[in-house]
Amino acid sequence: NAGVTQTPKFQVLKTGQSMTLQCAQDMNHEYMSWYRQDPGMGLRLIHYSVGAGITDQGEVPNGYNVSRSTTEDFPLRLLSAAPSQTSVYFCASSYLGAWGTQYFGPGTRLLVL
Amino acid sequence: GQQLNQSPQSMFIQEGEDVSMNCTSSSIFNTWLWYKQDPGEGPVLLIALYKAGELTSNGRLTAQFGITRKDSFLNISASIPSDVGIYFCAGPANAGGTSYGKLTFGQGTILTVHP
Numbered sequence: 049n050a051g052v053t054q055t056p057k058f059q060v061l062k063t064g065q066s067m068t069l070q071c072a073q074d075m076n077h078e079y080m081s082w083y084r085q086d087p088g089m090g091l092r093l094i095h096y097s098v099g100a101g102i103t104d105q106g107e108v109p110n111g112y113n114v115s116r117s118t119t120e121d122f123p124l125r126l127l128s129a130a131p132s133q134t135s136v137y138f139c140a141s142s143y144l145g146a147w148g149t150q151y152f153g154p155g156t157r158l159l160v161l
Numbered sequence: 162g163q164q165l166n167q168s169p170q171s172m173f174i175q176e177g178e179d180v181s182m183n184c185t186s187s188s189i190f191n192t193w194l195w196y197k198q199d200p201g202e203g204p205v206l207l208i209a210l211y212k213a214g215e216l217t218s219n220g221r222l223t224a225q226f227g228i229t230r231k232d233s234f235l236n237i238s239a240s241i242p243s244d245v246g247i248y249f250c251a252g253p254a255n256a257g258g259t260s261y262g263k264l265t266f267g268q269g270t271i272l273t274v275h276p
Contacts, residue, residue: 138203154202
C-alpha cells in the first residue's frame with residue numbers, strides 16, 4: 049500500500065513551458081485535492097475532486113487545470129508556467145465521510161525561471 | 162474565504178520543555194484539525210476536534226476546541242528533537258458546513274527543538 053504518490057519530486061521550468069504534476073493514490077479514496085505551499089502562507093487549495101469526472105476550484109485555481117478520469121489519479125496541469133507558480137505542490141486524498149483525515153503525498157518542488 | 166491565524170509564527174525551545182501554540186478565526190468553526198509537517202514531507206494529521214470544549218490527547222500532544230468555537234490550542238509536553246517541524250491548524254473552508262475536504266490552513270508554527 050503506497051498511499052499517495054507524487055511525481056516528479058523536483059522540476060525546473062522556464063516561463064511559458066507546460067507540464068503535468070502526477071498524483072496517484074491506492075486507498076480507493078473518493079476525494080482528492082491539490083494544494084500549494086508558499087513560505088509563511090500555509091497550504092492553499094488549488095483544485096479538488098469528489099470523484100471520477102467531478103472537479104471544482106479551490107482558493108487559488110488560476111493557471112492550473114485538473115481532470116479526474118479514474119478514482120486513483122488526479123493530475124495537475126500547468127499550461128504556461130509563470131515565476132509566481134514557483135512553490136511546493138502537495139496532493140492529498142481522503143474518504144468523503146472522513147474528509148478531515150487527509151493523507152498527503154511527499155510533494156513536488158517546482159521552480160519556474 | 163475563511164482565515165486562520167496561528168501564533169507564534171516560530172518557536173525555539175530546549176528539549177524537555179513544554180510547548181503551546183494556538184489558532185484563531187474570525188468565524189465559527191465546527192471542526193478543528195492539527196497537522197504536523199516534518200521537513201521535506203507532506204503534512205500528517207495529529208488530532209481532530211469536533212465539539213466545542215473538547216480536549217483530546219495523542220501521546221504527548223493535547224489539543225482543545227475553544228468554547229467560543231473561534232479558536233483551538235495545541236500543547237506538546239516534554240518536547241524531544243523529533244518534534245521539530247511545522248504545525249498547522251486547519252478547518253473547513255466554509256466554517257460551518259460539510260465542504261468535503263475544502264480545508265483552510267493557518268500559516269503554521271515552526272518549531273525548533275535544541276538538544
